[in-house]
Amino acid sequence: MPTLSQSLNQTSHRSVLLRKLRKLGFSEIASLIQLGAQRGCIHYHNTLERRPVIDPGLEQLPNEELVIALLHGGQPYEPMAIRCAAQLLKTPGLDYQQIAFAAIRERCEIPLRYIASMGKRRDPDGETEWEQILESLPGPHAEVQEGVLPHYSRFMSDPGIQRGGRQPATWLNPSP
Numbered sequence: 001m002p003t004l005s006q007s008l009n010q011t012s013h014r015s016v017l018l019r020k021l022r023k024l025g026f027s028e029i030a031s032l033i034q035l036g037a038q039r040g041c042i043h044y045h046n047t048l049e050r051r052p053v054i055d056p057g058l059e060q061l062p063n064e065e066l067v068i069a070l071l072h073g074g075q076p077y078e079p080m081a082i083r084c085a086a087q088l089l090k091t092p093g094l095d096y097q098q099i100a101f102a103a104i105r106e107r108c109e110i111p112l113r114y115i116a117s118m119g120k121r122r123d124p125d126g127e128t129e130w131e132q133i134l135e136s137l138p139g140p141h142a143e144v145q146e147g148v149l150p151h152y153s154r155f156m157s158d159p160g161i162q163r164g165g166r167q168p169a170t171w172l173n174p175s176p
Contacts (some may be wrong), residue, residue: 001076003044007148008073008110017065018074018104024056027135029078034067036084039063040174043087063091064099071108071115079150086155087172089133090126109137110138114144118152123171 026032033041034053055061069075070085089099103112112133120130158169 003151004071004073004075004082004111007077007167008144015072015106016073017069017102018072019028020065021061021069024061025054026069029070029075029081032066032075033078033081033084035061036066036067036070036088039066039088040091040176041084041087041172042175043172047101064095064102067099068102068108068112071103071111072106073108079154082111082115082150082170083112083154086119087174089119089129090173092170094129096129096132097136097142100133103137106127109139109142111149113137113141114149115155117141118155119171120150122156126171 010157021027021032026035031053035055038055067088069087070081075081099105099112100109103109106156116130116137118131119126123130153169156169156171161169162168
């Protein structure tokens, strides 16, 4: 299976974060998605096999690092991981400058910038947060080949037409 970096035509590097994850027992991307589901991304809770995943706690693996781990180019390409990261980015109290710094260090600015730019355009409730992420990422916006990263609609819930008329789509937020 190709990695996210290979899918984006980039090179991977030796990552301190991936070594830390292996030490914590997270050697597969599915276990990180499961951890994201345990931390509030319940939209993905029933999509994975029921593997026992032990949460090491926010002290050892903060949500900021979990987001970057899900977007890391050294991981196998898994669109669900990118979608889970997009939902985790709406967790209250995140340090967006720390996320941007970690994204630069771990070379995953492209998927983070993609999610933030989609959020800025499509999530009016989180425009400030998405802008903070985009302002913290240096350099020009790299074009991503269409179809490589998930469509923005995969980051949202669209209830469609209900009794009261058409309901607007909303960005998926983690549950407390």
